[in-house]
Amino acid sequence: MAYLTQPDYVKYICSCGQLKPITSLYFCRHCLKIRCGFCICHEVDSHYCANCLENMPSSEARLKKNRCTSCFDCPSCFHTLSIRATLVQPRQASTEASGDAKVENKQAKKMYYLSCFNCRWTSRDVGIPDQPVASGGWPERTNPFTTRMNQLLEYYKAIALQEKQEKLERERKKFAIRGKYITLTDKTGLTGAMARNIAGLPSTDGGSSSAIANFVASQASEEVEELPEDVYTKEVNLKQITSMAQRLASPEWQPAEVSRLHPLAKLLSVKRSQRCRACDHNLTKPEYNPGSIKFKIELLAYYHVPEVKIISHESMKPGEKAALLVKLTNPTGHEMTIKLLQPEDVPIVEEEEQKSIEKSLEKSLNLEKDSYSWRAICRPASYSALCRVREVTRDFTLAQRDDAAEYDDDARHDADDVIVWRKSNKLALRLEVETEASAASGAPARAALALQYSYRNTVPPAGNQPHQRNHTLYTTVLLDLGHVI
Numbered sequence: 001m002a003y004l005t006q007p008d009y010v011k012y013i014c015s016c017g018q019l020k021p022i023t024s025l026y027f028c029r030h031c032l033k034i035r036c037g038f039c040i041c042h043e044v045d046s047h048y049c050a051n052c053l054e055n056m057p058s059s060e061a062r063l064k065k066n067r068c069t070s071c072f073d074c075p076s077c078f079h080t081l082s083i084r085a086t087l088v089q090p091r092q093a094s095t096e097a098s099g100d101a102k103v104e105n106k107q108a109k110k111m112y113y114l115s116c117f118n119c120r121w122t123s124r125d126v127g128i129p130d131q132p133v134a135s136g137g138w139p140e141r142t143n144p145f146t147t148r149m150n151q152l153l154e155y156y157k158a159i160a161l162q163e164k165q166e167k168l169e170r171e172r173k174k175f176a177i178r179g180k181y182i183t184l185t186d187k188t189g190l191t192g193a194m195a196r197n198i199a200g201l202p203s204t205d206g207g208s209s210s211a212i213a214n215f216v217a218s219q220a221s222e223e224v225e226e227l228p229e230d231v232y233t234k235e236v237n238l239k240q241i242t243s244m245a246q247r248l249a250s251p252e253w254q255p256a257e258v259s260r261l262h263p264l265a266k267l268l269s270v271k272r273s274q275r276c277r278a279c280d281h282n283l284t285k286p287e288y289n290p291g292s293i294k295f296k297i298e299l300l301a302y303y304h305v306p307e308v309k310i311i312s313h314e315s316m317k318p319g320e321k322a323a324l325l326v327k328l329t330n331p332t333g334h335e336m337t338i339k340l341l342q343p344e345d346v347p348i349v350e351e352e353e354q355k356s357i358e359k360s361l362e363k364s365l366n367l368e369k370d371s372y373s374w375r376a377i378c379r380p381a382s383y384s385a386l387c388r389v390r391e392v393t394r395d396f397t398l399a400q401r402d403d404a405a406e407y408d409d410d411a412r413h414d415a416d417d418v419i420v421w422r423k424s425n426k427l428a429l430r431l432e433v434e435t436e437a438s439a440a441s442g443a444p445a446r447a448a449l450a451l452q453y454s455y456r457n458t459v460p461p462a463g464n465q466p467h468q469r470n471h472t473l474y475t476t477v478l479l480d481l482g483h484v485i
């Protein structure tokens with residue numbers, strides 16, 4: 001694995017044309033294609049708080065405005081706040097207290113406050129009273145604009161509903177003109193009331209029109225509040241005013257002074273699963289339990305596609321040849337045969353893919369919109385490679401992955417002009433790279449290299465289609481070889 005700060009020297013070309021490192025790619029075992037975060041569907045599985053690990057369905061998360069009710073972030077530095085306890089000696093109730101009362105008063109009471117371990121901000125700084133219970137009970141501030149916000153929400157919901165109805169009406173007319181009148185109910189078994197319910201809209205039409213009629217739009221005013229007279233003369237104390245990030249962290253109040261900062265309820269995180277757009281199969285699916293970092297399905301390219309790493313290379317000079325050492329790794333549990341090709345020699349199977357996508361889209365009415373976006377995002381990769389890897393006309397066989405062999409120190413040094421060494425499922429190759437004679441000094445030296453590799457598919461296909469186990473797949477990588485000297 002690469003360091004976080006290290007640039008990606010080897011990038012793979014995704015089937016959508018994006019260039020990504022292997023660590024951010026997926027591999028669909030059903031389409032046998034590389035997919036990336038840009039060309040797959042992301043779905044939210046569950047919401048959870050990253051601090052207390054409480055999880056909740058999305059309806060509850062929406063009600064809570066996607067925030068945890070028991071965890072808070074520091075309003076000053078955004079670190080998670082911790083709950084601290086102190087013993088408080090209650091004040092003497094009165095001077096003429098009886099003996100019994102005195103005994104009771106002596107008992108110290110545990111009180112709790114919120115504190116930031118990073119910047120030392122505490123809830124006492126802004127005068128929030130300590131709480132007698134450790135969890136919950138923190139005073140909630142009401143948004144001063146709640147009424148207006150609700151009015152706006154209602155108004156926009158009504159508008160959305162109106163537009164939806166107009167669209168339905170238009171579609172109905174279109175079908176009627178064509179002579180084949182199909183209502184939405186016939187097509188999907190969905191009634192209008194159900195559709196409104198799914199969209200989270202009110203079920204009666206009367207409410208929506210009255211919400212639009214009664215809505216009072218905001219008016220722009222020329223008169224604005226005057227600035228205080230000393231605004232240019234008063235010395236600014238930066239310790240007392242908030243930064244822009246602090247102010248915008250609570251958009252309802254936007255405190256201008258540090259003394260008005262309040263704890264921020266922690267935002268919820270989501271667990272998401274990812275789906276292949278072409279075949280609708282899951283590429284990743286996390287376990288539901290928020291405490292678990294495991295996946296039920298995890299089809300990462302890192303486990304299925306041969307990995308290419310640059311070991312070293314000579315400097316690239318225009319019109320000259322340079323040596324390049326690369327390492328190939330077979331991550332699969334089966335023997336793999338790899339052949340190096342020039343990128344233009346990779347057979348094009350684009351048409352077939354497009355057909356299969358359209359077929360799967362026909363199945364579901366909902367994905368109709370997606371087909372446009374899919375076509376819009378899939379394009380051939382655009383890159384310029386000034387360097388060219390010299391052709392190697394032979395196959396390389398890589399053994400299957402063997403976790404025990406990871407501990408072996410010895411690599412087999414082959415007396416070979418291409419293979420430098422061989423070690424279980426890894427292979428180091430010595431390649432020759434030629435830089436274009438016209439390459440300008442300082443230009444990025446990049447070389448594209450295509451791999452043809454054998455892949456054994458272990459999942460049987462759905463239905464009674466014949467199971468083809470062995471496949472020949474292709475992938476193209478772009479190697480970053482520094483700059484032309």
Ligand SMILES: [Zn+2]
Pocket residue numbers: 014015016017018034035036037038039040
């Ligand atoms: Zn992609």
Ligand SMILES: [Zn+2]
Pocket residue numbers: 049050051052053054068069070071266
């Ligand atoms: Zn929480």
Ligand SMILES: [Zn+2]
Pocket residue numbers: 074075076077078079116117118119120121
């Ligand atoms: Zn802090």
Ligand SMILES: [Zn+2]
Pocket residue numbers: 028029030031032276277278279280281
């Ligand atoms: Zn797929």
